[in-house]
Amino acid sequence: MSKVTFYTSDTVFDLKGLPKHLVIIGGGPISCELGQSFRRLGSKVTIISTKKRLLTKNDPDASKLILQTFNQQGIETVFCDKIVKVEQKSDQIEAITKEGKKISGFHLLVAIGKKPSLSRLNLEAADVTLNEGFIEVNKYLRTRNKRIYAAGECIASYQFTHVAGFLGYIAVRNALLPFSSSAKLSLIAWTTFTSPEIAFAGVEDLFEGLNAKKYSEVNFNLEKVDRATTDSDTTGFVKIYLSKKQRIVGALVVSPRAGEIIHELILAIKNKENISKIANLMHIYPTYSMLVQQAAIKKTEESLLEGFVGKIIRFVTKLNLFF
Numbered sequence: 001m002s003k004v005t006f007y008t009s010d011t012v013f014d015l016k017g018l019p020k021h022l023v024i025i026g027g028g029p030i031s032c033e034l035g036q037s038f039r040r041l042g043s044k045v046t047i048i049s050t051k052k053r054l055l056t057k058n059d060p061d062a063s064k065l066i067l068q069t070f071n072q073q074g075i076e077t078v079f080c081d082k083i084v085k086v087e088q089k090s091d092q093i094e095a096i097t098k099e100g101k102k103i104s105g106f107h108l109l110v111a112i113g114k115k116p117s118l119s120r121l122n123l124e125a126a127d128v129t130l131n132e133g134f135i136e137v138n139k140y141l142r143t144r145n146k147r148i149y150a151a152g153e154c155i156a157s158y159q160f161t162h163v164a165g166f167l168g169y170i171a172v173r174n175a176l177l178p179f180s181s182s183a184k185l186s187l188i189a190w191t192t193f194t195s196p197e198i199a200f201a202g203v204e205d206l207f208e209g210l211n212a213k214k215y216s217e218v219n220f221n222l223e224k225v226d227r228a229t230t231d232s233d234t235t236g237f238v239k240i241y242l243s244k245k246q247r248i249v250g251a252l253v254v255s256p257r258a259g260e261i262i263h264e265l266i267l268a269i270k271n272k273e274n275i276s277k278i279a280n281l282m283h284i285y286p287t288y289s290m291l292v293q294q295a296a297i298k299k300t301e302e303s304l305l306e307g308f309v310g311k312i313i314r315f316v317t318k319l320n321l322f323f
């Protein structure tokens, strides 16, 4: 790698022309967002991932749909165990996988994640300690030095601008005002800005809760949403995750503008709302947000027809048919 010219998400924007063939190492959000953008601009794009699927931090159904979309758009994807060598071969770069597959292209983008670069700051001199390369803080974001607080990607947290902003606010608040606030996140939300967008929000224990069958899910497909039909863009779906009491604990929206649509669900998660609240909330027709309402209506109707109340409703319906 040391003899190969490669770009990162910081330097790729310095490119003076459109790459003829861009090879991207990594299958995460930066790779998928930039890969799709370059493809749309006209580059040939190959994404090499050492994971089993793209966007592993997202739901597998979202990864599957993005892979299908990439296939349709002519973005090549290579999944392998390991990349063993990357070489410069005159004006081309060649990556060789453990399985022996050779992938060549004219430009290389490496998007395999990032870590804070703290070594040059000599933080030990200020009694600020590190843990696995990140600054150690307590729940109030205070370091071991009581006069120093830390926030953002230099501490072990989610790598998002809105999280860094929230933590920065808490750190400043705690540094300057009495009665410290906890920086513990009650929920997390993010969007991957591919097309379609993938927006996610959920309580901290969402995935453990799903594995333990503590939470269930309701799905609805974008194909049944009129706004998507009129735009001829029906690739997408919503999943809403529910507690046993039908309270919303998480959501995944794959759709155009999913990053906007998810916000009503973020509020619902924060307020532990029952899904029927979304079903009964007025939504404007025809909007993409009706994807969320239609999923909520589907679940609310299903719940109504369950149990004792459901039996009565079904009985009354039968009587109506009879008379």
Ligand SMILES: Cc1cc2nc3c(=O)[nH]c(=O)nc-3n(C[C@H](O)[C@H](O)[C@H](O)COP(=O)(O)OP(=O)(O)OC[C@H]3O[C@@H](n4cnc5c(N)ncnc54)[C@H](O)[C@@H]3O)c2cc1C
Pocket (backbone or CB within 6 Å): 009, 010, 030, 121, 151, 152, 153, 154, 158, 159, 160, 161, 162, 163, 164, 193
């Ligand atoms: C290509 C790309 C796309 C992204 N897209 C999104 C997105 O769509 N949504 C989202 O939420 N997040 C996105 N992110 C992540 C987001 O950019 C980061 O999570 C966020 O910027 C973290 O904020 P921060 O303040 O911790 O760090 P940074 O924004 O990196 O800020 C750190 C600052 O510290 C300065 N600095 C570093 N060392 C020193 C030093 N020794 N002395 C003084 N100053 C120093 C740097 O110059 C910089 O200004 C993206 C990241 C990348 C790379």
